[in-house]
Amino acid sequence: MSAERVRAATRVCYACGAATTAPAVRCDCGEPLWLPEVTDTTETDAPGMWRHAGLLPVDSPGGVADAVGDTPLVAPDAVADFAGVDVSLKLEGHAPTGSFKDRGSALAVAAVEAGYAGDVRAVGTVSHGNMAMSTAAFAASADLPCVVLVPDDIPESRLGVIAQYDPTIVRVDGDYGRLYERSLELGREHDIAFLNSDVPLRVEGQKTTTVEVCLDAAPDVIVMPVSSGGHASGAWKAVRELHAAGRIDRIPDLHFVQASACAPIAEAFARGDDTVAPVEGGETIAYSIANADPPSGNRVLAAARDTGGTVTSVDDDATRAALDTLARAGISVEASCAVALAGTRELVQSGRLDPDAEVATVMTGTGLKEASGSADTARATVDSLDTVLGGVGVER
Amino acid sequence: MSAERVRAATRVCYACGAATTAPAVRCDCGEPLWLPEVTDTTETDAPGMWRHAGLLPVDSPGGVADAVGDTPLVAPDAVADFAGVDVSLKLEGHAPTGSFKDRGSALAVAAVEAGYAGDVRAVGTVSHGNMAMSTAAFAASADLPCVVLVPDDIPESRLGVIAQYDPTIVRVDGDYGRLYERSLELGREHDIAFLNSDVPLRVEGQKTTTVEVCLDAAPDVIVMPVSSGGHASGAWKAVRELHAAGRIDRIPDLHFVQASACAPIAEAFARGDDTVAPVEGGETIAYSIANADPPSGNRVLAAARDTGGTVTSVDDDATRAALDTLARAGISVEASCAVALAGTRELVQSGRLDPDAEVATVMTGTGLKEASGSADTARATVDSLDTVLGGVGVER
Structure with missing residues (x-):
């Protein structure tokens, strides 16, 4: 077994330091495991995220995986004004499937x-949601069977989006929260790798956003939405590795934002706790980050404290204002991304973020999948169009 | 006025060679105009499509425009097997809005x-459709008022997608086909720049796909879907300019594909005609390319003949087979893209495309906007999941 292969098969615990070579997801201490730290920042001419080959346990298998990563960074004036x-x-x-999940899915598959x-x-x-679609897409591209466990009451409209990649979809009746742990157990019994949000191989892919x-923007501060904590864990591992490798002089402050209707990690952070207690989550437009019992919640608290960041939350009105600002800047994102921008603004307004800092805020997924509904419209005939057009732009 | 400014304000006719400095869209001979040929292929470190600064009349204005272009090229084995x-x-x-239209919109705005x-x-x-969404997004980012003319019977679900960027939406009753010409006229009267599919400034942006x-793949052949002919015109202009500049040794064959239910350009090509006659279009799943009276149709015929390509068509069954192949490769596209892959396959099967050629096929837009519908699902409880998982992947 090569050294690289041994490393990829080893798991370590960020909290207690224990290591194992079993393909485990969680440490005996209860915390999520991840792969050992690497400091090889060799870059290749591979496409997308695979360019950072030294930091990753595997190379691109080709195909759609080559389309993952190397996403744009943009800085609209209107967004700076808002924040x-x-x-x-x-x-x-x-x-490929419109969200950051593709980095983790591509690497894990x-x-x-x-x-x-x-x-x-x-x-x-x-x-x-995004995870189901992304995992199914990359499983399909590898010609691996895929099983997606969804809640029994999933809206029909979400199923077609997942089904296009032809996974086995199972609607599960009962406590959906229990499914996370149960899926890992059942996966071991049935030789199915459940690539849930914070499994170590997925986190390796999620590192690449950060x-x-x-490496492209060298920000002082990174702000991102947080739900289960897998992406946040990847961000923390990335800045530790880049810093250890000498590629960044200073670890940026990592700030994580939740929707206040379902903010277990932010509440634990505010209390000064080291562990996250499950909450009874309420409704929020940012439903894709409403995880009431986040499996990597404690690791997110550690990441925020270790880097000088925070875990905070914003209400849906603040999120709507951010969504609106983004749309007016030509950017369609899902509500969970607007949470991160609303959080950036609130951190500045509350003095927890220096207004002279350079900030990178992560827009985790496209809004094109969820944009729908009706709109105000005018009406005209081809012949009466003249009158309507006369008024366009006049009111501005 | 600088030489660059004069060039950007000049329009020439590909067909009769006439030139004008009026901000016109069509030549007196009836054909669509475009900007004079450039052979400056200077590349800068600007993001996305703006890297090819020498070939473009303007630089990026920043903001969301910086996220346009530099899209991935991927080569899944399953797609090669299919084609x-x-x-x-x-x-x-x-x-930004999930389609090639963003190149033209960003540049034109x-x-x-x-x-x-x-x-x-x-x-x-x-x-x-895509054009409305894209134009509205880039107008919003430039803080320019935008008016979108849609047919009176537009499905409500399409409106919300366009409305997020806050344009004035006008439902127009009457002959929607007449609107193309009428909008150009009315635009001049009301100082509104109608950035329809084949206006010269949009075509400059559409060049950048090709x-x-x-420059990234140096293919022998390029296959793309065709509707109004704006993107196809951009492709033709791009290969002419790159060849004139000495950046490519040989102009690739440009093949264009339509849905057979609405294929006026393919029918004219098959007849050996130089001009496209309007058709009575039928229903097709590739509705976004079903233009029964394409304004740049004649220019597409010229592009195909000049480069040694074809204009062809495929039926919806062939398109569905291509869509299915793409989904199984983890790639979600709209049906119009699958038309291009189905066309690639049919060109090979009919001997019009050398199976040893290197082909680039353009997937013009994401399928994430239109994926919906229901799916086959299994059902289980958390406790009965064991049985269901035992069967996953066994049948493969």
Whole structure:
């Protein structure tokens, strides 16, 4: 077994330091595991995120995986005006299935194919959203069977989006929260690699958002939405590795933002706790980040404190104002991304973020999947159009 | 007035060679105009499509425009197997509003801001799809009023997608086909720049798809869907300019594909005609390319013949097979893109495309906007999941 292969098969605990070579997801201490730190920042001419080959346990398997990463950074003036600070937006919607999840799915599926998850015959995930779609897409591209566990009451409209990649979709009746742990157990029994949000191989892919942000923009501060904590964990691992490798002089402050209707990590942060207690989540327009019992919640608290950041929350009105600002800047994102921009603004207004800082705020997914509904319209005939057009732009 | 400014304000006719400095869209001979040929292929470190600064009349205005272009090229094995030839897919869905239209919109709106469309107070477009969304997004980012003319019977679900960028939406009763010409007339009267599919400034942006394909992959053949002919015109202009500049040794064959239910250009090509006659279009799943009276149709015929390509068509069954292949490769596109892949396959099967050629097929837009519908699902409880998972992947 090569040194690289041993490393990819080793898991360590950020909290207690324990290590194992079992393809485990969680440490005996209860915390999520991740791969050992690397400081090889070799870049190749591979496409997208695969350019950062030294930091990753596997290379691109080709195909759609080559379209993952190297997403744009844009800095609209209107967004800076709204936030009260210079903000670069990392547009993760520019991805095969429209979200940051593709980084983790592409890497994890490639690693499964390379044998790094043991002898498995299929992959799976517990999700009814971006994660389900992304995992199914990359499983399809690898010709691996995929099982997606969704809640029994999933809206029909969400199913077609997932189904196009032909996974086995199972509607599960009962406590959906229990499914996370149960899926890992059942996966081991049935040789199915459940690539849930914070499994170590997925986190390796999620690192690359932050690697790109740090190497392309060198921000003082990174703000991102947080739900289960997998992406946040990847961000923390990325800045630690880049700093250890000497590629960045200073670790940026990592700020994480939740929707206040369902903000277990932010509430624990505000209390000064080291552990996250599950909450009874309420309704929010940012439903894709409403995780009431986040499996990597404690690791997110550690990441925020270690880097000098925060975990905070914003209400739906603040999120709507940010969504509106983004749309007026020509950027369509899902509500969870607007949470991060609303959070950036609130951090500045509350004095927790220096208005002279350079900030990168991560827009985790496209809004094109969820834009719908009706609109105000005028009416005209071809012949009466003249009158209507006379008024266009006059009121501005 | 600088030489660059004069060039950007000049329009020439590909067909009769006439030139004008009026901000006109069509020549007196009836054919669409475009900007004079350039052979300056200077590249800068500007982001996305703006890298090819020498070939473009304006630079990026910043903001969301910086996220346009530099889209991925991927080559899934399953797609090559399906097509019977090595195919690189250019994924234009990786764009702010999810389609190739963003290249043209970003450039045209930037040029309007720079004064290259005369003294206008708003922009507009005639569309109920990708073009409407894209034009509205880039107008919003430039803080320019935008008017979108849609058919009176537009499905409500399409309106919300366009409305997020806050244009004035006008439902127009009457002959929607007449609107194209009428909008140009009314635009002049009301100082509104109608940035329809084939206006010269939009075509300058649409060139960049092909510039990137040629410089990154140097294909022998390019296959793309065709509707109004604006993108196809941009492709032809791009290969002419790159060849004249000595950046490519040989102009690739340009093949254009339509849906057979509405294929006026393919029918004219098959007849050996130089001009396209309007058709009575039928229903097709590739509705976004079903233009029964394409304004740049004759220019597409000239582009195909000049480069040694074809204009062909495929039926919806062939398109569905291509869509299915793409989804199984993890790639979600709109049906119009699958038309191009189905066309690639049919060109190989009919002997019109050398199976040893290197082919680039353009996937013009994401499927994430239109994926919906229901799906086959299994059902389980958390406790009965064990049984369901035992069967996953076994049948494969």
